[in-house]
Amino acid sequence: MCRAAKPAILAAASFFGENIVHAAVYASSRFVFAGPGVSVPTARQSLATRLQAAADAYQRAHVIPHCAVCVKPCCRLDTHVLELNWQQVKVLWRLNEPRSAFDRRLASGKGPDEIRAADGLYFAHRKVCPAYDEAQHACRIHDQPIKPSGCSDYPVYGDGDVLIADLRCEAVDVDALAAWVVRELGPVFRVTRSADCDFPFLVTLAVKRRGGNPKARAGRR
Numbered sequence: 454m455c456r457a458a459k460p461a462i463l464a465a466a467s468f469f470g471e472n473i474v475h476a477a478v479y480a481s482s483r484f485v486f487a488g489p490g491v492s493v494p495t496a497r498q499s500l501a502t503r504l505q506a507a508a509d510a511y512q513r514a515h516v517i518p519h520c521a522v523c524v525k526p527c528c529r530l531d532t533h534v535l536e537l538n539w540q541q542v543k544v545l546w547r548l549n550e551p552r553s554a555f556d557r558r559l560a561s562g563k564g565p566d567e568i569r570a571a572d573g574l575y576f577a578h579r580k581v582c583p584a585y586d587e588a589q590h591a592c593r594i595h596d597q598p599i600k601p602s603g604c605s606d607y608p609v610y611g612d613g614d615v616l617i618a619d620l621r622c623e624a625v626d627v628d629a630l631a632a633w634v635v636r637e638l639g640p641v642f643r644v645t646r647s648a649d650c651d652f653p654f655l656v657t658l659a660v661k662r663r664g665g666n667p668k669a670r671a672g673r674r
Contacts, residue, residue: 504660505611507637511630512609519624521590527607528585528592530567532621534578536603542568542575544599545583616658627656634660 520526527533537545539552546565548555558564567580581587584594594600608622609630616634618625631644642660649655 500614500660501611503638504614504616504634507634508609508611508616510637511633515626515629516608516622516624520592523590523623525623526585526590527622528582528604530578530580530582533607534576535582535601537575537577537601539575541599541601542577545594547583612657614660616660618656618658620654620656627658631658634658 525531542548542555543552546568550558555564556570559568559570565580567577569576569578582592584592584600586593592600592604608619608625610617616630618627618630620627627646631646634644635642638660641662643663645659645661647657647659649657
């Protein structure tokens with residue numbers, strides 16, 4: 454089954470007027486919200502937490518060390534769209550004007566060409582991120598709170614009880630990632646993969662217990 458494409462991906466692609474296969478926005482999926490009257494299954498939440506931890510560990514071990522030698526850094530935003538809030542835009546683009554004035558400037562076509570605004574957010578594309586140091590091949594705000602969540606998530610992030618891997622990142626090895634997940638969760642789990650119908654570079658890794666649910670099998674007899 455094909456997973457539904459994130460609305461932000463479609464929206465960002467239409468903003469910049471290019472093939473949606475080459476534009477994507479990454480939103481963090483690592484937070485689980487619960488409140489009065491809201492029931493969160495403990496087992497599912499635990500699996501989601503463990504999957505995100507596995508993704509974070511994989512990125513620290515295999516992705517981040519590769520950034521310094523990456524041939525096509527995602528920070529150049531040539532094939533990626535970065536989602537930002539106002540504070541991030543203000544700091545990264547070193548703006549002194551109020552948000553209302555900036556929005557008017559964008560709407561009149563006098564703002565930065567690489568930024569579009571929609572639904573209270575901003576999307577940057579086609580120009581190198583201001584935080585990227587081309588000479589050092591490094592992010593100047595890597596360990597700072599102002600860093601966009603999409604940067605931390607990319608290219609492997611949790612989406613509930615599955616992981617999403619973006620194959621546009623040359624550091625991602627799906628076979629190695631699947632093996633990493635099994636090692637982190639234990640041999641009782643297995644990993645299945647499926648590519649998104651609209652964005653084939655997005656691969657979903659779903660984790661299932663080997664042998665399925667014994668009670669469920671007994672009920673089908």
